[in-house]
Each structure stands twice: as C-alpha cells, then as structure tokens.
C-alpha cells in the first residue's frame with residue numbers, strides 16, 4: 001500500500017514549535033496525510049506520548065543535534081544523546097533499532113551536515129519544505145543521494161500547524177505500521193514530494209510566536 005507521510009514535524013514538546021497534538025491531527029488529516037512523524041529536538045518522550053494518545057498514525061522519532069549537524073531518528077527505542085559526532089549518532093540510532101535520516105543537509109542557518117553525510121545513513125531528506133535557500137538545498141541533497149545511493153525522503157520541518165504536509169514522502173509499505181514504514185524507507189521504497197512553505201505562512205508563525213510570548217508574559 002502507498003502511504004503519504006510528512007516525516008519531519010515538531011510539536012510543542014520542542015520549545016520553538018506551536019503545534020499541539022490536536023493541531024497535528026487536524027492538519028495532517030486536512031492535508032490528506034496517512035501518517036506523520038513527530039521529531040522534536042533532542043527528546044523522545046513527547047513523540048511516544050502523542051503516538052499513544054492520538055488516533056492518527058504517528059511515527060515516533062526525534063531530531064538529534066549531533067556535533068556536526070541535525071539528524072532525524074525515526075522509530076528509536078531510546079533517547080539518542082546530543083553532541084556526538086554524526087557517525088556516532090548514526091551508530092546509536094541503529095543500535096536503538098531506528099532509521100537515521102540526514103535532514104536538511106545543505107541549508108543556511110540550521111545545523112546542517114554538509115559533507116558529513118555518508119553511506120551509513122539510511123536516507124537523505126531531499127525536500128525540507130522550510131529549507132533556505134530551497135532550490136539549492138534540494139539540488140545539493142539530490143546530488144548527494146545519487147552519489148551515496150541512498151533512499152530519498154521529504155518532510156516539512158513544520159513548527160506551525162498550517163505548514164504540515166508541504167513536504168511529504170510516498171512510501172510503499174506492506175501495511176500502515178511504524179515497523180513497515182521504517183523497513184520500507186531503509187529498503188528505498190520511498191519518494192520525496194513537496195514544495196517550499198509559502199513565506200506568508202512563515203510570517204504568520206512568527207506572529208503567533210510573538211503573541212504566545214506576550215501571553216506568557
């Protein structure tokens with residue numbers, strides 16, 4: 001079966017995201033997604049909690065800040081510590097039974113891996129819908145995936161509900177389960193799709209963040 005999934009979404013468990021579990025389900029349904037990966041910064045607990053408490057298919061994961069750039073870990077059974085090298089982080093993800101994705105490897109302003117992406121990764125995030133500059137990052141990630149012969153995925157890196165689903169991966173899996181999705185990605189039965197999140201939506205997010213800050217005092 002074909003599964004349409006946004007593989008990179010942050011919830012309020014990441015301090016910089018506005019997406020509540022309720023928003024997550026609402027927008028994932030609205031965008032016609034079949035599954036969504038929760039990948040909060042350097043934590044895993046929230047993702048498992050959301051996966052358990054919502055009736056929408058959630059792939060639990062986390063985004064690890066390695067010393068050489070960000071790495072998305074899907075379906076890991078334990079927290080991967082931050083600050084390790086990229087190679088060590090990938091090893092730890094595999095030991096925890098997970099899938100290691102080189103996310104936004106060529107963007108400005110975020111921790112990106114650049115030439116630290118290597119063939120031990122399970123996949124490369126070709127489309128990160130909030131990557132800047134967008135076209136260049138897609139091109140460079142595609143070149144790297146070709147060179148290393150790695151599977152290609154996409155996600156939004158959403159931090160605001162309406163951004164969800166701008167980047168998504170079509171996965172050919174045996175069934176709609178976390179295990180089947182993880183296996184299909186590792187085996188390369190996946191394709192990246194999507195487009196850049198419109199600037200207006202990013203501005204809207206900043207506005208909501210300011211409002212939230214004022215509310216909190």
Ligand SMILES: [Zn+2]
Nearest residue numbers: 063070110111
């Ligand atoms: Zn990141």
Ligand SMILES: [Zn+2]
Nearest residue numbers: 008010063157
């Ligand atoms: Zn992210």
